[in-house]
Amino acid sequence: MNISRRTFLLTGLAATGSLAIGISFADDKVAAMPPYPHASDTDLQPNAWLQVTPDNRIIFQFHKAEMGQGIMTGLITVVAEELDVEPATIIRQFSGIHPAYLNPQFHLQVTNASSSMITCYQPIREAAATVRMLLLAAAAKTWGVPAGELDSCDGMVIHAGSGQKAPCGDFVHMARSLPLPAQLAFKSPDQYRFVGKFNRRLEARDKTNGAAQYGIDITPAGTVVAVVVRCPHFGGKLKRFDAAEARVMRGVLAVAQIDDSAVAVAATHYWYARQAADKLHVEWDAGVMQGVSSQTIAHAQRTALDEAEAAAGLPVAPGSLSAEYTAGYMAHAPMEPMNATVAIAGDKVDVWVSTQAPDIVRSAVARSLGLAPEKITVHGCYLGGGFGRRVIADVAVDAAKVAKQIGKPVKVIWSREDDLQHDAYRPAVTSRMYAELDGGSVKSWRFRIAGDSLIYNLIHVLRPVIFPPAMPDAEVEKIARKKMETDDKNIETVDHPAYQFGQTKVDQVFVQSGIPVFFWRSVGHSFNTFFLESFMDEMAHKARTESLAFRLKHLPPDSTESKLLKLVAEKAQWGRAKKGRFQGIALDRIKGAIVAMVAEISVRKKAIRVHRIVSAVDAGRIINPDIARSVIESCVLWGMSACLHDQITIKDGRVEQSNFHDYAVARMDETPAMEVHLVESDRPPVGVGECSVALVAPAIGNAVFKATGKRLRSLPLKV
Amino acid sequence: MVKIEVNGEQRILDVDPAMPLLWVLREELQLTGTKFGCGVGLCGACMVHLDGVPARSCSTSLAEVANRRITTIEGLASKVGKRLQDAWVDENVAQCGYCQSGQIMTAAALMASNPNPSDQDIDAAMSGNICRCGTYQRIKRAIHAAAEAGASGENVK
Structure with a gap:
């Protein structure tokens, strides 16, 4: 990398949002700030998140995607703390889209990259403190007492001196006319009632009795159901189809080609549509991807690495250590299959969809219908899992196309087979590492990786929201290729390893396979942490140093990383596994969180059994400790599921897997005992939704080496 | 018809x-x-x-x-079902929550025939239910908690 670190980081960050292409998109939007979607003439509403009604209700506009990570409870806990009210008393509403809700990291209203808590904590604290101060100022004026003598608690304003007490709602009218406070006062942490203490997920009850509504559960009157039969070969086309048999089947309303590679079948019920789709006679043109397989892709990556190595011509010292590692494609497979409902009425369009990025949906639907984005309303709901998949608006576009063609509101539901075969996958990559050791220390360390560019694919996903609708495909393609130069996703974590190595050199080469790839829970860490942390153990082995000691030797002694490694070792009884059990250790730093992990496993007849996984985590100030622990457990299971089960493989440019029988995921009977140790931290809170995913594979792999002497260098792990 | x-x-x-x-x-x-x-x-x-x-x-x-x-x-109105739902809330089981109706229905059927299931019983009954958020450890804990609440005759909330 010949650009300075700082420049590179800034460019890399911008590359994931609209700034990537040098268009000040966010500024344009902010310039014309429209009214809030929930604007009221009577409520106190000094910001986009909060309103207090004259009848003393507090309403929170939830602008994020709640997909299991607990951010709805997290943000409301922060609000509740500053307003000094029970979190459950705050009314929750899905906000809709508004420029005030743009994610400052990405300039989109997107829930991704563990960025919600890190970006929202301070603005939402400020929003709540503003409301509280306005209400107190209004009460002070009404009662003729200094605001400093007033307190508020559980929806009441209290003046201890005079014993006066009244509901906050009584002061809404007056507060509306007051100027915003010049300086905000926040509650001091020693007075906290909820932050760091509140452990009840607010929507938990609705998620145990069937009441929680996901996109797939919402059906406006008159909606019909459609399924989409899409060319299974990436980049392939529809040649011809015969729908004569399908059209006459029970419940079928229409069969229509919706683009150059898909046919939709609409019916009164999902099952009728699915039955009829099975009776379509379709001929595909497999296109340029014919002959492309996982093997040809891996071969191309190795060839590219060979060429890059030859071009670099770096010396290889005698006795140095080198290894090649690989990782396969992975699907997101959220439990709620992809679906979207679109209703078109004149030039007004309503969309119901479980999405991480409502503004991408809005622009994508607008572009496909030839309308302005302002004409599209995207309604909020819970998400049955996201994991990065639901940033992509593909299924909403499917629904828009079908709705337009048949002139009825349509819910498109993808089957699980559609989901697994038309995802955008965690990239398959090949990496090579090289190390020169000197007296048990790493004198130099080199890393090179080959794989698809995530940013290239991201630009295409963002196309509707960052480019004018009329921009030609060739121009978009040119920009996407250009942006690959700033893509640091495939070198995440290895581009700034926690460890102090003598010399470090990190390079990458992009090998575009034509397989769509995308952000998958923990992104580049999901493979690079496996590569680096496995190789750490290889180097430790070569240096005849114990794994933990080798890591500590390469970390500053007082660093959080060192402390967490020591803590996790202590909690996991490192080095004291009982007979037949073996332990592996790993470290990762991701999105502001720092995690150390020990896995304890056994291997019998080539089968890896994971017995226990202990994590030690510094995620800054913790808002909801038990929810954080539960989400960190989720990360661990996600990481374990991915490293011990199936991968997505490609043959003839199409995915070979189709459902949970050949793309197996973790189940209860293989769940290890999981312990999560959260450390006290003065840092502001960060997200935990991805933090402990990527360490699981190396922790297990390092333990497998101890158990079998076999070094596993491919994901998923196979003994 | x-x-x-x-x-x-x-x-x-x-x-x-x-x-x-x-x-x-x-x-x-x-x-x-x-x-x-x-x-x-x-x-x-x-x-x-x-x-x-x-x-x-x-x-x-x-x-x-x-x-x-x-x-x-x-x-799901049985006492066992209600106890399970309460335990699910108390143990913070649900994350995205999408699979949890199915998890609770499977657990309720298990407990109707086996009011105090062992870990092995739970694994055997529940391993047909996938949770992509990986809430299995808490599901198991919630089933044990519901069993305990049932044994002590605790009222449902």
């Missing part, structure tokens, strides 16, 4: 008797708590009770359930 009993109500349905019960519940009866996950009986998101026995509604046709007693998550 097929006659079924859902959550204590008689329903007469004019759809193809081969239609899976899942889609009858979701699209004819608007009982959307029962979820579509895989469509082929691999994930358990669509679990309901047929005469008290757990069944995957995506792989059970309407014809097969004629004149039988169907219970969905919306109609």
Whole structure:
């Protein structure tokens, strides 16, 4: 990398949002700030998140995607703390889209990259403190007492001196006319009632009795159901189809080609549509991807690495250590299959969809219908899992196309087979590492990786929201290729390893396979942490140093990383596994969180059994400790599921897997005992939704080496 | 016309008797708590009770359930069911929550026949239900908690 670190980081960050292409998109939007979607003439509403009604209700506009990570409870806990009210008393509403809700990291209203808590904590604290101060100022004026003598608690304003007490709602009218406070006062942490203490997920009850509504559960009157039969070969086309048999089947309303590679079948019920789709006679043109397989892709990556190595011509010292590692494609497979409902009425369009990025949906639907984005309303709901998949608006576009063609509101539901075969996958990559050791220390360390560019694919996903609708495909393609130069996703974590190595050199080469790839829970860490942390153990082995000691030797002694490694070792009884059990250790730093992990496993007849996984985590100030622990457990299971089960493989440019029988995921009977140790931290809170995913594979792999002497260098792990 | 009993109500349905019960519940009866996950009986998101026995509604046709007693998550009114729901809330089980109707229906059927299941019993009964958020450890804890609450005669909330 010949650009300075700082420049590179800034460019890399911008590359994931609209700034990537040098268009000040966010500024344009902010310039014309429209009214809030929930604007009221009577409520106190000094910001986009909060309103207090004259009848003393507090309403929170939830602008994020709640997909299991607990951010709805997290943000409301922060609000509740500053307003000094029970979190459950705050009314929750899905906000809709508004420029005030743009994610400052990405300039989109997107829930991704563990960025919600890190970006929202301070603005939402400020929003709540503003409301509280306005209400107190209004009460002070009404009662003729200094605001400093007033307190508020559980929806009441209290003046201890005079014993006066009244509901906050009584002061809404007056507060509306007051100027915003010049300086905000926040509650001091020693007075906290909820932050760091509140452990009840607010929507938990609705998620145990069937009441929680996901996109797939919402059906406006008159909606019909459609399924989409899409060319299974990436980049392939529809040649011809015969729908004569399908059209006459029970419940079928229409069969229509919706683009150059898909046919939709609409019916009164999902099952009728699915039955009829099975009776379509379709001929595909497999296109340029014919002959492309996982093997040809891996071969191309190795060839590219060979060429890059030859071009670099770096010396290889005698006795140095080198290894090649690989990782396969992975699907997101959220439990709620992809679906979207679109209703078109004149030039007004309503969309119901479980999405991480409502503004991408809005622009994508607008572009496909030839309308302005302002004409599209995207309604909020819970998400049955996201994991990065639901940033992509593909299924909403499917629904828009079908709705337009048949002139009825349509819910498109993808089957699980559609989901697994038309995802955008965690990239398959090949990496090579090289190390020169000197007296048990790493004198130099080199890393090179080959794989698809995530940013290239991201630009295409963002196309509707960052480019004018009329921009030609060739121009978009040119920009996407250009942006690959700033893509640091495939070198995440290895581009700034926690460890102090003598010399470090990190390079990458992009090998575009034509397989769509995308952000998958923990992104580049999901493979690079496996590569680096496995190789750490290889180097430790070569240096005849114990794994933990080798890591500590390469970390500053007082660093959080060192402390967490020591803590996790202590909690996991490192080095004291009982007979037949073996332990592996790993470290990762991701999105502001720092995690150390020990896995304890056994291997019998080539089968890896994971017995226990202990994590030690510094995620800054913790808002909801038990929810954080539960989400960190989720990360661990996600990481374990991915490293011990199936991968997505490609043959003839199409995915070979189709459902949970050949793309197996973790189940209860293989769940290890999981312990999560959260450390006290003065840092502001960060997200935990991805933090402990990527360490699981190396922790297990390092333990497998101890158990079998076999070094596993491919994901998923196979003994 | 097929006659079924859902959550204590008689329903007469004019759809193809081969239609899976899942889609009858979701699209004819608007009982959307029962979820579509895989469509082929691999994930358990669509679990309901047929005469008290757990069944995957995506792989059970309407014809097969004629004149039988169907219970969905919306109609889970047994004491065991309520205790499980309470325990699910207390243990912070649900994350995205999409699979949890199916998990609770499977757990309720387990506990109806085995009020104090062991870890092995729970693994055996629950491993047909997939949770992509990986909440299995807490599900197990919640089932034990519900069993304890049942044994001590604790009232449901």
